[in-house]
Amino acid sequence: MEKAAAPTPTPHVLVIPFTAQGHTLPLLDFAALLAARGLRLTVVTTPANLPLLSPLLAAHPAAVRPLTLPFPSGTLLPPGLENTKGCAPQYFPVFLHALASLRDPILAWARSQPDDPVAAVIADFFCGWAQPLARELGAAGIVFTPSGVLGTAIPHSLFRRLVSRPPDCGDEFTVSFPAIPGEPAFQWREISMMYKWFLEAGDDEQATAVRESVRQNFLWNVQESWVIVSNTFRALEGRYLETPLEDMGFKRIWAVGPVAPETDPAGTRGGEAAVAAANLGAWLDAFPEGSVVYVCFGSQAVLTPAVAAALAEALERSAVPFVWVVSAGNSGVVPEGFEARVSERGLVVRGWAPQVAALRHAAVGWFMTHCGWNSVLEAAAAGVPMLAWPMTADQFANAQLLVDEVRVAVRACAGGFGVAPDAGELAAVLRDAVGTKGHGVRARAKELAAEAARAVKEGGSSYADLEALVHEIRKLC
Numbered sequence: 339m340e341k342a343a344a345p346t347p348t349p350h351v352l353v354i355p356f357t358a359q360g361h362t363l364p365l366l367d368f369a370a371l372l373a374a375r376g377l378r379l380t381v382v383t384t385p386a387n388l389p390l391l392s393p394l395l396a397a398h399p400a401a402v403r404p405l406t407l408p409f410p411s412g413t414l415l416p417p418g419l420e421n422t423k424g425c426a427p428q429y430f431p432v433f434l435h436a437l438a439s440l441r442d443p444i445l446a447w448a449r450s451q452p453d454d455p456v457a458a459v460i461a462d463f464f465c466g467w468a469q470p471l472a473r474e475l476g477a478a479g480i481v482f483t484p485s486g487v488l489g490t491a492i493p494h495s496l497f498r499r500l501v502s503r504p505p506d507c508g509d510e511f512t513v514s515f516p517a518i519p520g521e522p523a524f525q526w527r528e529i530s531m532m533y534k535w536f537l538e539a540g541d542d543e544q545a546t547a548v549r550e551s552v553r554q555n556f557l558w559n560v561q562e563s564w565v566i567v568s569n570t571f572r573a574l575e576g577r578y579l580e581t582p583l584e585d586m587g588f589k590r591i592w593a594v595g596p597v598a599p600e601t602d603p604a605g606t607r608g609g610e611a612a613v614a615a616a617n618l619g620a621w622l623d624a625f626p627e628g629s630v631v632y633v634c635f636g637s638q639a640v641l642t643p644a645v646a647a648a649l650a651e652a653l654e655r656s657a658v659p660f661v662w663v664v665s666a667g668n669s670g671v672v673p674e675g676f677e678a679r680v681s682e683r684g685l686v687v688r689g690w691a692p693q694v695a696a697l698r699h700a701a702v703g704w705f706m707t708h709c710g711w712n713s714v715l716e717a718a719a720a721g722v723p724m725l726a727w728p729m730t731a732d733q734f735a736n737a738q739l740l741v742d743e744v745r746v747a748v749r750a751c752a753g754g755f756g757v758a759p760d761a762g763e764l765a766a767v768l769r770d771a772v773g774t775k776g777h778g779v780r781a782r783a784k785e786l787a788a789e790a791a792r793a794v795k796e797g798g799s800s801y802a803d804l805e806a807l808v809h810e811i812r813k814l815c
C-alpha cells in the first residue's frame with residue numbers, strides 16, 4: 339500500500355504591530371488577508387491595545403491568536419500610555435525605543451514552544467528590531483510599511499545618508515533624493531520631525547539611547563529583512579516599484595494595497611465613534627452629491643488654537659458645507675460660537691469619526707487631509723479627491739505624489755506642524771474645489787478608485803502580489 343503524503347504544514351507567522359492607530363490598523367487588515375489565505379498568525383499586543391485586535395480575532399478565531407505581553411516598563415513614557423493615539427509627534431521616537439524592549443519576551447515565548455516554530459516575522463517598519471529577532475528565530479523577516487513606497491524610502495534614505503542642513507541655511511534648504519525615481523526634493527521644513535529630532539536631540543544618556551534605537555530601526559529594516567510589504571498599489575506608485583530602490587536596500591517590495599476592507603459597516607474601525615455612521619449619513623443626506631468637504635487630520639495631529647482658528651475662519655468664509663472632525667483631546671480649539679454660526683451647513687464631530695463610511699457617502703465631494711497614508715488610500719478607494727494639508731512624517735511626500743504626479747489632490751496650503759494658513763486663501767481653495775474648477779481632479783479621483791478596486795480583485799496587481807507572497811511564505815516551511 340502506498341504511504342499517504344505527509345500533510346503540508348501551515349506556516350506560523352508572527353505579526354508585530356507598532357502601537358499607533360495609523361500603523362496597527364493596516365497591519366491587522368493585512369493579517370486578515372493572510373489568515374483568509376490559510377496562514378496561522380500570532381499577533382503581538384499589549385493589554386491596552388488588545389481591543390484593537392477584536393475584529394480580527396472574531397473574523398478568524400481558528401487562524402489568529404494574540405500574544406499579550408506587558409507594555410515594557412521603565413521607559414520614558416508615562417505609566418499606562420501604550421498607544422500613540424492623540425500624542426504629539428515627539429512621542430514617536432520614545433515609543434519606538436520602548437517597544438524594542440519586547441524583543442526578549444518574544445524570544446522567550448518563541449523558545450518556549452519549539453514544536454511550533456515561527457516561519458516568518460512580519461513587523462511594522464517602526465519595529466526594525468524585529469528583523470534581527472527574526473534571524474535569531476531562524477525565520478524570514480518581513481517589513482510591513484503602512485506608508486507608500488515613496489513615503490517609506492525617504493526616511494530610510496535620510497537615516498542611511500545622515501543628511502544634514504548646513505549651519506548657514508534656513509528652512510528653505512532643499513534636500514534631494516537622487517536614488518529615488520524622479521529625484522524628488524523637499525525643503526527642510528518638510529522633512530519629518532522624527533529625523534530632525536534625531537539630529538537635534540541632546541547627548542544625555544536617555545536621548546542617546548533613543549536616538550540609537552531610531553537610527554538602528556531604519557538600518558535594520560533595509561539590512562536585515564528578507565522582503566518589504568507596502569500598503570500601496572501599482573496604479574498609484576508604479577514608478578517606485580519598477581526597479582529595486584537603493585534606499586530600501588534593493589529589497590523586493592510587494593505592493594498589496596489597499597488592504598482595508600471596502601466598507602466599515604459598524605463605523606467603529608479603530609475606536610468607538612463619537613457619531614454613529616447612520617447619524618452622520620442622515621446628516622449628509624440633506625446635501626447634494628459632491629458638495630460637502632470632509633475635514634479630518636488622522637489619529638495623531640494636534641491643531642494649535644491659531645491653526646484651528648484659521649481653518650474655522652476659512653470654513654466660515656467659504657460657505658461650503660463641511661464635516662470637521664476634531665479629535666477628543668483637541669476639541670477645545672474650536673472657536674467660541676463657530677458651530678452656532680455655521681450650523682445650517684457645518685457639523686463638528688468631537689472625537690472619532692466613522693471616516694471610511696463618511697468618505698463613501700455621495701454628498702462628500704472632497705477630503706481635506708493631512709495626507710496620512712491610510713486616509714490617502716481610503717480617499718483613493720472611495721474616489722474622493724483631496725485638499726492636501728501635510729504636517730509632518732511622510733505627509734509632504736504623499737502630498738507631492740498626489741498633487742503633482744497622480745493629480746488626485748490640490749494643495750490646501752503650504753502645511754507644516756503648527757503653521758496657520760491664510761484664512762482667505764484657504765477659503766478660496768475650498769470654494770474652487772467644490773465649484774467647476776474642481777471637476778478635473780474629481781474625475782481623476784474616480785478613475786483612481788476604479789484602479790484601486792481592480793488592483794485587489796483577482797487578476798489585479800495587488801491581488802497577484804499577495805498571492806505570490808503567500809506562496810513564498812508557504813515555501814519557508
Ligand SMILES: O=c1ccn([C@@H]2O[C@H](COP(=O)(O)OP(=O)(O)O[C@H]3O[C@H](CO)[C@@H](O)[C@H](O)[C@H]3O)[C@@H](O)[C@H]2O)c(=O)[nH]1
Pocket residue numbers: 359360361363484485607608634635636637638639663689690691692693694709710711712713714716730731732733
Ligand atoms: O476620527 C477619525 C480619525 C481617524 N480615523 C482613521 O484612522 C486612520 C488614520 O490614519 P492616517 O490617515 O494614516 O493618519 P495618522 O493616524 O496620522 O497616521 C500615521 O501613520 C501613517 C501611516 O504610516 C502615516 O502616513 C501618517 O503620516 C502618520 O501620522 C485612518 O484609517 C482613518 O480612517 C477614523 O476612522 N476616524
